[in-house]
Amino acid sequence: MPLAESGPPMADRNTFRLMLLILGVVFAFLYIPISVLVGLSFNEGGLPTAWTGFSTKWYGALLENDDILKAAGNTLIVAVFSTLLSTILGTLLAVGVEIRRRNGKWLETVIFAPMIIPDIVLAIALLSMFSLMGVKMGLHTIIVSHVVFNLAFVCAVVRARLKSFDWSIVEASADLGGSTLNTLRRVVIPVLMPAIIAGALLAFTLSVDEFIIAFFTAGAGRSSITLPMQIFAMIRFGVTPEINALATLVMSVSVVALALSQRLNKGGLPGQ
Amino acid sequence: MSDAFLSIKDVNKTFGSVHAVDGVSLDIHENEFFALLGASGSGKTTLLRMLAGFEDLSGGDVVLEGASIAALPPNRRPVNLMFQSYALFPHMTVAQNIAYGLEMDRLPRAEITSRVAEILEVIQLGHLAKRKPDQLSGGQKQRVALARALVKRPKVLLLDEPLGALDKKLRSEMQLELKRLQHEFGITFIVVTHDQEEALVMADRIAIMRDGGLLQVGTPQDIYEAPETRFAADFIGVMNFLPVTAGDQGFVARDGSVILADRVNGTGGAIAAVRPERLVLGDRGQNTLRGTVTNTAYHGLDLLLHITTRLSDTPVIARMTAEMADHLRPEMGQEITLSWSAKDTHIFPA
Ligand SMILES: Nc1ncnc2c1ncn2[C@@H]1O[C@H](COP(=O)(O)OP(=O)(O)OP(=O)(O)O)[C@@H](O)[C@H]1O
Numbered sequence A: 001m002p003l004a005e006s007g008p009p010m011a012d013r014n015t016f017r018l019m020l021l022i023l024g025v026v027f028a029f030l031y032i033p034i035s036v037l038v039g040l041s042f043n044e045g046g047l048p049t050a051w052t053g054f055s056t057k058w059y060g061a062l063l064e065n066d067d068i069l070k071a072a073g074n075t076l077i078v079a080v081f082s083t084l085l086s087t088i089l090g091t092l093l094a095v096g097v098e099i100r101r102r103n104g105k106w107l108e109t110v111i112f113a114p115m116i117i118p119d120i121v122l123a124i125a126l127l128s129m130f131s132l133m134g135v136k137m138g139l140h141t142i143i144v145s146h147v148v149f150n151l152a153f154v155c156a157v158v159r160a161r162l163k164s165f166d167w168s169i170v171e172a173s174a175d176l177g178g179s180t181l182n183t184l185r186r187v188v189i190p191v192l193m194p195a196i197i198a199g200a201l202l203a204f205t206l207s208v209d210e211f212i213i214a215f216f217t218a219g220a221g222r223s224s225i226t227l228p229m230q231i232f233a234m235i236r237f238g239v240t241p242e243i244n245a246l247a248t249l250v251m252s253v254s255v256v257a258l259a260l261s262q263r264l265n266k267g268g269l270p271g272q
Numbered sequence B: 001m002s003d004a005f006l007s008i009k010d011v012n013k014t015f016g017s018v019h020a021v022d023g024v025s026l027d028i029h030e031n032e033f034f035a036l037l038g039a040s041g042s043g044k045t046t047l048l049r050m051l052a053g054f055e056d057l058s059g060g061d062v063v064l065e066g067a068s069i070a071a072l073p074p075n076r077r078p079v080n081l082m083f084q085s086y087a088l089f090p091h092m093t094v095a096q097n098i099a100y101g102l103e104m105d106r107l108p109r110a111e112i113t114s115r116v117a118e119i120l121e122v123i124q125l126g127h128l129a130k131r132k133p134d135q136l137s138g139g140q141k142q143r144v145a146l147a148r149a150l151v152k153r154p155k156v157l158l159l160d161e162p163l164g165a166l167d168k169k170l171r172s173e174m175q176l177e178l179k180r181l182q183h184e185f186g187i188t189f190i191v192v193t194h195d196q197e198e199a200l201v202m203a204d205r206i207a208i209m210r211d212g213g214l215l216q217v218g219t220p221q222d223i224y225e226a227p228e229t230r231f232a233a234d235f236i237g238v239m240n241f242l243p244v245t246a247g248d249q250g251f252v253a254r255d256g257s258v259i260l261a262d263r264v265n266g267t268g269g270a271i272a273a274v275r276p277e278r279l280v281l282g283d284r285g286q287n288t289l290r291g292t293v294t295n296t297a298y299h300g301l302d303l304l305l306h307i308t309t310r311l312s313d314t315p316v317i318a319r320m321t322a323e324m325a326d327h328l329r330p331e332m333g334q335e336i337t338l339s340w341s342a343k344d345t346h347i348f349p350a
């Protein structure tokens, strides 16, 4: 196998086998719980103790649960709007920062801070700020909060692409009579489009399964509950087969979006 | 001259402490093919970018047809730049690239289509109209970049080393092609190059730049036959330099012989210069030198002889036509006498 050939010279056959074994264990550790979850969501009997046959009835049950449907709707609204806003703002920010690069490194650090600051800190900070401003909380505050961290991710993905951007085409556009707006619309954005879409998909994924920040900024009552919050509420009465099915669905959405994003943006995620 | 088409008036550009362009004044005529020639870092690109509007002027003015354009942004100048890197839009096809500038001018769709088709015809790339830039060869990209700038019919087309990325054969083809297009479209061309041969072939007039300033402006013949400085003489074509001392009897070469010269530049002449093709075999002119053939270089049309003499440290180069060479059959180590006339002799200060 090519893997063996490309290993470091000192890795003889046995060390290589050991490495494969460790790799296997790590993957098992990572993916067995998820496989169990997915498997159980198709378990006819619904009990984690015994496999009684394949069924999709728990997925059907989801569709009859109004709370879940409502939460799914909310999640979708939050994800779509926060993705839209953060994609537009994050792209403009990335382009602006790249143009004014001489402002130095600190600007970059300030922009990317929300990616690194722990969610719980961000959540408390946002909650404090909304309370201080006397904003009535609901879906809109979740959207704004999600924009805060999604912006940083979109900006990072677009900036990665801008590193290899040929700025002479911007001058060419101006030279040919293009205004700043036309240059942005017809040249800069189309060339960056793969990175912008990748950033948007990443933002969508992050928003769909984000729990802590949404939980803190949703306000009281059930009206603006999102899917992760709904799962959290249900799980207090034990893991039900419905939850398994729901979690499987949420995961599928994330995996598909992430895969698309990776595919579009061959540079990979920021920090990789 | 106030009625010049494009008038560059005492233009300056400083980047921090670097004087990239230093007091350049230049009048360019309508429909002229003008070449800016200079070594790397002499400020050619900077001057061109100032004309296109990409660099602010640190001083001076640029006047086109009587009106200053110095304060206009690039997209409002009736001037187009063909970039050294071509700067084609990677996400657009060849046809879309060419149409872009016309769309920015909000021309009617039908006119855009016909003008794009017309220029594609001119540059003979009609069959590649639907290709993206990354599917083109270097020479094809160069043509598209040219077409994209030409199709707007600017008053002045600026070209930054337009042929720099092409191989030698394609280069000489494109030199003629550029000249033909310039003539056909009747547009003023300002071409930047550091290839003196290219400038001689293409340009109506040449300006030699050095350290941000203009050294000499003139027709190719002027500059080749009557260089005003040692730098210009050395930069254009091949020149033999013979150190001399200015004495009472005239200019005395190292072997004590007197060199007669008609073209004396400046005072305190310290070096005499003569072109290889002005040297003739035998003792037939006003100035004479003797030496040994130490090398011969065959160039197809002609033969270059390297002759070691007492007159200078480097060998003197003489050019012979193939016909002459056949007749004389110069050999290595052969003693040879060459002569030339005073009218072909230049004198420069040290
Ligand atoms: N943006 C800039 N900042 C600082 N210095 C610059 C800048 N652009 C050019 N220079 C300097 O100005 C001088 C002239 O540069 P320019 O690019 O005009 O030379 P050039 O004649 O076009 O050279 P080449 O033949 O290598 O393209 C150089 O010393 C260069 O380092």
Ligand SMILES: [Mg+2]
Pocket: B044, B045, B046
């Ligand atoms: Mg240059």
